[in-house]
Amino acid sequence: MELTVWQAFVTVCRLGSLSAAAAELNHTQSAVSRQIAGLERQLGVSLLERHPRGVRPTPAGEAFRHHAVATLNEADRAVRAAREVHDGTFRRPLAVGAAPSLASGIVPEALRGLLKEAGSIPWSLVPGLSAPLHQRVIDGDLDIAVVTDAPPGLPQDPRVERRFLGLDGMVVVLPVGHPRAGSGPVPIQALADETWVEDNDGSAALLRQHAARAGVSVRIDLGAADLHGKLALVATGHAIALIPGVLTCALRTDVTTVSLVDPPTRGIYTITPHRDPHPCAAPLHDQLAVAFASPLLGEVRG
Numbered sequence: 001m002e003l004t005v006w007q008a009f010v011t012v013c014r015l016g017s018l019s020a021a022a023a024e025l026n027h028t029q030s031a032v033s034r035q036i037a038g039l040e041r042q043l044g045v046s047l048l049e050r051h052p053r054g055v056r057p058t059p060a061g062e063a064f065r066h067h068a069v070a071t072l073n074e075a076d077r078a079v080r081a082a083r084e085v086h087d088g089t090f091r092r093p094l095a096v097g098a099a100p101s102l103a104s105g106i107v108p109e110a111l112r113g114l115l116k117e118a119g120s121i122p123w124s125l126v127p128g129l130s131a132p133l134h135q136r137v138i139d140g141d142l143d144i145a146v147v148t149d150a151p152p153g154l155p156q157d158p159r160v161e162r163r164f165l166g167l168d169g170m171v172v173v174l175p176v177g178h179p180r181a182g183s184g185p186v187p188i189q190a191l192a193d194e195t196w197v198e199d200n201d202g203s204a205a206l207l208r209q210h211a212a213r214a215g216v217s218v219r220i221d222l223g224a225a226d227l228h229g230k231l232a233l234v235a236t237g238h239a240i241a242l243i244p245g246v247l248t249c250a251l252r253t254d255v256t257t258v259s260l261v262d263p264p265t266r267g268i269y270t271i272t273p274h275r276d277p278h279p280c281a282a283p284l285h286d287q288l289a290v291a292f293a294s295p296l297l298g299e300v301r302g
Contacts, residue, residue: 003075006068008035009047013065017054073141093122094280097133097145100227101244102268107146110287117287118280129200130154137271143278146288148244149267150202151209158274163285165268166292169245170206171257175237178256185259188214197222197239199230202266207242210264231255246292268292 012021012032022029040047047061057065080093098107103125111123128136130147137145138159146165147154154162172191174181180191188211198204198220211218222239224230227247233239235254244266248257270288272281 003072005035005039006072008032009039009061010065010068010072012036012048012055013057013061015054016056020054070138070140073139077140091121092278093124094144094278094284095124095126095142096284097126097128097136097142097147099130099133099146099148100127101247102146102148103127104227105246105250106288106291109291110284113287113290114280114284118283121280130202134160134271137273140273144270144272144281144284146268146270148202149269151205152202154269154271160271161274161277163270163272165270165285165288167265168268169259169263169265170203170210170242171245171248171259171263173231173234173241173243173251173255173257175235175240176254176256177237178240180258181256183258185261187261188218189216191240192216192218194219195222195239196220197224197230197233197241199224199226203242206264206266210242210260 008021008025008027011024012018015021015024018032018036019029022032025032036048043060043064045060046058047064048055049058049061077093077095096107096111107125111125115121115123126133126136126142130145130150131152133142133145133147134154134157136142138157148168172180172186180186192211196207196218198207204220207218207220222233224233227243230241230243231252234241235252242264243257245263246268251257270281270285272278272285
């Protein structure tokens, strides 16, 4: 079976449309339809079913798609590995995924330590939310991911190894002129009337749960597309926000942080595939443990 046909099928599943897949692949819709039909004849099963808004995989199609994605990712890595051989020496690229707060803090520091010990190796860093990163490790697209168990949590999956790095206490980020700046640990009740901004459901859930335990509620009136947008709204005085403690050493200069009494926490983990782990994955975990234990980590700025 040609991998181009597999790619066409995976693209159709991702976009839910034959015409959209054809446009992305620079093919005609009829050509994509013929590719899918040929694949179905080879497999002897129906892979797609039509619905009012497009197409979706059948149960057999979903089972095939899952393995096809892993195969395509591995094929892409094989091509890149062949092209990256220099002087007759193969250096397997290390693909790292990390939650945004970790990609902005401890992961770059850990990578620096790894490269200092292991020497020059090709590597890449992909920020993302924990659940998609978990799936990309399973699919073979990432060698290691640094993730959190913030809501909705991490699934138990026998295909990956999960190793605990530590607990990360959440802190509140404020504009530098805020009355609470530099005031030390505060109870959430003292901030309940503030306007809050959040950029993801996991952080919002931690904030609401923490407030509920204290018998108050908080007003998350603003939303941001990402961490940078959330910090921009805080810096300009529109809101305050809950952020991971690992970020306190990497914040912009026009915001500060204050710690909470009995703060909410989230667990930090590395996940790696059980099958064919990258030889640098375990050393990177060790470097991450060193970076996570840094005395500067979690220091409140003010």
